[in-house]
Amino acid sequence: MPIMTASAQTARPRPAEATAAEIASLVGGELDGPADLRIVGLESVERAREGELTFIADAAWAAAWPRSKASAVLVSRAVELPPREAGLEPAAVIRVADADAAMIAVLERFAPPVERPAPGIHPTAVVSPNAEVDPTATVGPQCCVAADCKVGPRAVLVAGVRLYRGVVVGEDSVLHASVTVRERCVVGRRVILHCGVAVGTDGFGYRPSPDGRGLAKVPHIGNVVIEDDVEIGANTCIDRGKFGATVIGAGTKIDNLCQIAHNCVIGRSCAISGLVGLAGTVTIGDGTRIGGAAGIADHIKIGRGVTIAARAGVMNDIPDGETWAGVPAQERTQAIREAIAIRRLPELSRKLRDMLEDR
Amino acid sequence: MPIMTASAQTARPRPAEATAAEIASLVGGELDGPADLRIVGLESVERAREGELTFIADAAWAAAWPRSKASAVLVSRAVELPPREAGLEPAAVIRVADADAAMIAVLERFAPPVERPAPGIHPTAVVSPNAEVDPTATVGPQCCVAADCKVGPRAVLVAGVRLYRGVVVGEDSVLHASVTVRERCVVGRRVILHCGVAVGTDGFGYRPSPDGRGLAKVPHIGNVVIEDDVEIGANTCIDRGKFGATVIGAGTKIDNLCQIAHNCVIGRSCAISGLVGLAGTVTIGDGTRIGGAAGIADHIKIGRGVTIAARAGVMNDIPDGETWAGVPAQERTQAIREAIAIRRLPELSRKLRDMLEDR
Amino acid sequence: MPIMTASAQTARPRPAEATAAEIASLVGGELDGPADLRIVGLESVERAREGELTFIADAAWAAAWPRSKASAVLVSRAVELPPREAGLEPAAVIRVADADAAMIAVLERFAPPVERPAPGIHPTAVVSPNAEVDPTATVGPQCCVAADCKVGPRAVLVAGVRLYRGVVVGEDSVLHASVTVRERCVVGRRVILHCGVAVGTDGFGYRPSPDGRGLAKVPHIGNVVIEDDVEIGANTCIDRGKFGATVIGAGTKIDNLCQIAHNCVIGRSCAISGLVGLAGTVTIGDGTRIGGAAGIADHIKIGRGVTIAARAGVMNDIPDGETWAGVPAQERTQAIREAIAIRRLPELSRKLRDMLEDR
16 A cells, blocks of 8 residues: 655654764764763753753753753853752763854754655656656655646655646755645745645736726736745745746745745845745845744845844835844834834833923 | 545534523523524624524623614623614523623534544545554545554544654544644644644754855754644644754644744643744743734743733743733833823924924 | 646646737837737846836836846836847837736736636545535545535636535635635635635634633634635635624635634725734725735724725724724824834934933
C-alpha cells in the first residue's frame, strides 16, 4: 500500500546524539566537565531535562540557570553563570564567544537527515497527460497537476497540492500539504512553500457595475513569479498581477499569514514577518526587513536595506537604508521622540491645564 | 459508495423543537404566555420570525423588540421590555436573572446531536503500514497518515487531513478538513483543530548566508505540543520549536487566523482572539485573555490571569492579573489616560499656540 | 486518465493579441503611431518589454516612461509624457480621457476565455448518494460532498473542496481548491470562494466551565449565508452564527485573510480589504468599504456607504456615509487633526517645557 512520503524535514526514530566533547569541538568552545557526557537532546533553560543541552546567550536566560535540569550548557563567555541549586547534578559547561551563533551549528548537527521521498507520482494523484513531471520529482498523494504544468527535477509536491493549468515548479522546490498555485504562476528553484500557501489568487480589484449600484470584477490576467530560494510561510497569500507579475525576489523569506496583493514587486533577500499586509503595487528593495503585523499602503516604494518595525503602518515612500516605525510610519528617531512625547502627554496636559487656570 | 462522515457538530434534517413551558423550565424562568407554544428555532431580535425564540440581555437589544417578529423572548429581569408595534402577535415572555447565561442552556438543548462518524479508514485515505490507527478512530476521505503516526481511540480526521511522520493524535480529538500536522508534533485528547490549521511549520529563523549577501535557514528540530482540550480556529498557524517544543496549554482556546511563532509556551485555559500574532519565545501564564489583532514581541513574558485589549502591541513583560492596552501597550488606566489626552490634544495644541503667541 | 479541469480563469497557450488600432478603437482613444503594431502583452511601465502595452494614468507613472521598453502606451490626456531616452524605439501612444478606466476594457479584451470544466463528478471525488449534484455541475478531483448537500447548475468545485452535511451551493458558483464549507451553510449564485476559504467554523464562544477553572464551549448551532455574487479571498474565515446566521450580503467582496466572526451581518456591495477582522455580531450597511487590517469591535453597527480607513480600530457605531480613521477610530477630519497634532507634539512639548522653566 502506498504511503505518504515525508518531505525535506523528516523525523528519525531517535534523536541525534553527541558527546559534550564532540559539541565543544563542533563550536570551537572550551569544555568544563566530562568529555564523554552523552547529549541526547536540546531544550530551553527552563524546560531542559537530564541528558539535554541548553543555551545561555545573555543574562536573562542565565537567571533561570540555578533551577535548570540540563546536563550541559553552551554559554557566551560574557555571561556570568550563577551557581545551581543544591540537589542538582553539576553540569558540563561549554564556553564560546557567542552562544546564539554556536546554537545554529549544534542545531545543524542535531537536525534530522533530509529524507528524500521516493520519486514518482502517487497513485492517488491526478496528473494531466499534458503536464511534464520530471522522473526524479515526487507528486505525493492527492495532488493535482493540471495541463501544461512543468514540475522540475527533484521537486516535491508533498500531499494535496494543487497546481492549476500552466504552472511551473523549479528543481528541488518543496510544496507542502494543501498548497495551491493558480494558473500560469512560476515557482523557482529550491523554493519552500509551507502548508496552505495560496499563490496566484485574483487580486482585489473591482469597478462600479454598469447599473452603478454594485461592483464588477476587474480581470487579473497577470501571474506570480517566485524566484529561487524563496521560503513562504503557512497560509500566506500572494495575489496574481492585474497585468504583469507579482514578484517575490530570490532568497526572500516571508512568514505565516501574510497578504501580498497584486503587482507587488519584492526584492532579493528580504525578510517579512507574520501577519504583514502589502497593498497593491508596493515595491520593496533588496535586503529590506519588515516586522510582524506591519502594513504598507498601495503604490508605496520602499528602498533597499530598509527596516520597518513591527505594527508600523507605512503611507510614504522610504529611502534606502532607513528604519521606520509607528502609524503613520516615520523615521525611527522621530517615531521614538513622538512615542516618548505621547507617553508624557497626560502629565503635560495636566500641567498645561493648571497653568491656563493660573492665568 | 463511501460517503464523507460528518464530524462532531453535524446537521439534522429538522431543528430541535420545544414548547415555551419546556424552555422556561430548562432555564428556571417565569413564563408569561401560552405554555404549549412551539419554538422551532432561535434567532436575533431583528431577524427572528414566527415560531422563533429570541434573547434580550440588555437595553440595546430591547430597543429592537417593538418590531421583532419572534414568537417568544427570553429576557433578563432587569430589562424593561417595550410594547410591540400594532399588528404583531403577542409573544410569550420568559423572564430570568441573566438571559445570556440562559441562552447557553437553550443552545445546548437545541444543538444537533453529536453524530459520530463510523470508525475506520476511508478507502481514499493513504495510511502508512507503519502508522498505528486505533480501530475506533475515523480516518476520513483523502487523509494521509505517514509512518510512525499514532491516532488514538475515537479520534476523527475529517477529510483531507495530513499527518506527517511521527505525529500523535490523542483520543476523541477532531481534526477538520485540510488540517496539516508536521513531523513529530503531538496533539492531545479532546482537541479540536478547525479547517486549515497548520501545526508544526518551521519557525521563521535565518542567519546571514556564508557569502554575507543573503539568508540561510536555521533548522527547526523541535516540535509542537498541543495539550488536552485545546481548540484552535480555522487557518491558524503554530510553528514548531527551534529546539524544544512550542506548547499550547490544556484547555486553551485560540481563534481563527492567529500566528503562534516558534517556542511560544502558552499556559492553561487561555483565550486568544482572531488575528493575534505572538512572536518567537513568548511565554503566557494560565487564564490569560488576548483581544483580537493584538501582538506580542519576541521573548516577552506575560503573567497569569492577564487581559490584553484588542489591537494592543505588547513590548514589555506583564505581571499577573493586570489589564494592558494600547501601542506600545501599558497598564489599562494609564492607557486610558493617554487615549483621553490624545483625543484632547488638538484643542490643547490650539490653546497652547494661542498662549505662546500672546506672550 | 482524468485530469484536473481548470476553473473560470484559465490559461491559454498564447496570450491574446491585438493591433494598436484595435486597442485605440476599443477604448475610444486617439492613436499616434503605427496602426498595425502588434501588442502581445500588457505590463507596468518599468517592466514592459518590446511588443507590450503599458498604462500611464498619472505623473508618477509618467516619470518612469523615459526608460520604458514598452512598444505602446495608453495614457490619460491630462498627463504630459516626457521624451524617451535615446536608443529606445519610438512607441505608439494612445490618448484617452482616463487611462485607468481604459485599462479595464483592455484587460477584458486580453483576459483568457472562460474555459468551463467538463460537467460531472471526478472519479476521485467522494459524493454521498444522499447529495444532489446537478448534472451540469463539476465536482473536481478529491472533493467531498456529504449527505443532504445540493450543488446547483454549472457550479464548480475545483479540487479538494469539502462540503460538510447539508450545504447548498448555488448555480454558477466556483469554489477553488481546499475550500471548506461546514454543516448547513448556504452559498448563493455566482459566488467565488478562493483557495482555502473556511466557511462555517464554530464561533469563538465559551463560558466558564462548571469547576470554574476553565472554559466550556458554547454550541454554535447557526450557519453562514453567502448571498449571490459574493467573492471571498484566499484563506478568509467566516464563522457560523451562535444561533441564526452570519450573513454576507449580495455583491459584497472580501479580500484575503479576513476574519468574520459569528453573527456578523454584512450588507450588499461592500468591499472589505485584506487582514480585516470583524468581532462577533457586527452589522454593516450596504456599500460600505473597509481598508486593510482594520478591525471592528463586537456588536458595533456600521451604516451604509461608510468608509473605514486602513488599520482603523472601530469601537463606536458609525452613521451612514461617514469616513472614519484611526485607533480608536473617529470621523476622518477629527482623525486628521489629531494625527497632525501628534506629529507636532514633540516640538510642542519642548516649547512648553521651556516655558514652564522660564516661569
